[in-house]
Amino acid sequence: MHTKLKNKKIALFGLGEAGSIIAIDMHKAGLNITAYDPKQVVIPEGINRAQTASEAATGADMVIALTAGDDALGALDQAITDIPTSALYADFSTNSASAKLAMADRAAGYGFDFVDVALMTVVPGKSLRTPVTISGTGAVRFEKIFTSLGMPVNRLDADAGEAATRKLLRSVMMKGLAAVIIESMRAGEAAGCSDWLWQNLSDEIAQADQTLIARLVIGTERHARRRLYEMECSAKLLRDLDIKPTMTQATIDSLKLVIDSGLPAIPSQ
Structure with a gap:
């Protein structure tokens, strides 16, 4: 496990199937997860539920967004002023390259790193072992963190959107x-x-x-x-x-x- 994350706050947007599975695995790895989902979803044991996106994002060292593709930009915008400039925003949505670039530009405008994360197979049955392809300004940071958690990461030295394209x-x-x-x-x-x-x-x-x-x-x-x-x-x-x-x-x-x-x-x- 990435020991530097033990005392860090990790915000997670989206507790659907994939979000819940990954949240559970990260909690089992000893990480502190605060999750927000606007729907009345079941909160996995050990996961802190935030009442608002702003509450989840405030003071976060990393924000993991596991939303539907058409909700991704809105998920970023809902708390963008509360995300610290030192944070890493990881968007796992399946989306177009242009949407990922738009999110990366928004993140850059507020001074924090963005990583385009493309899940390359289904999450159920693999969770943190799900292979991903990544790109964007936050790719190196993401790779260091998630490879230590056992995730197979293919990092592209390219702008956000390149992972989504693949x-x-x-x-x-x-x-x-x-x-x-x-x-x-x-x-x-x-x-x-x-x-x-x-x-x-x-x-x-x-x-x-x-x-x-x-x-x-x-x-x-x-x-x-x-x-x-x-x-x-x-x-x-x-x-x-x-x-x-x-x-x-x-x-x-x-x-x-x-x-x-x-x-x-x-x-x-």
């Missing part, structure tokens, strides 16, 4: 994959073979490695016209099953783009 680029695939599976399973249910389909998809994903991913991507250009016809057939099947082929149509559009413009740059394999 998170969102990853989200295009990760959330897109979830959407594709959901659409496939809706169709599988309608076709009466959802159990088989779930097992088949699970097996394919479980066996995936970098070689398979490279083959899927690189092979798309070589076999784009054949795959285009296959996906047009898939879209027709979904319509016949009364399932809207949203993701399937997106794949069709993507294949047409590959036919017209080729693949993006792919790292050498």
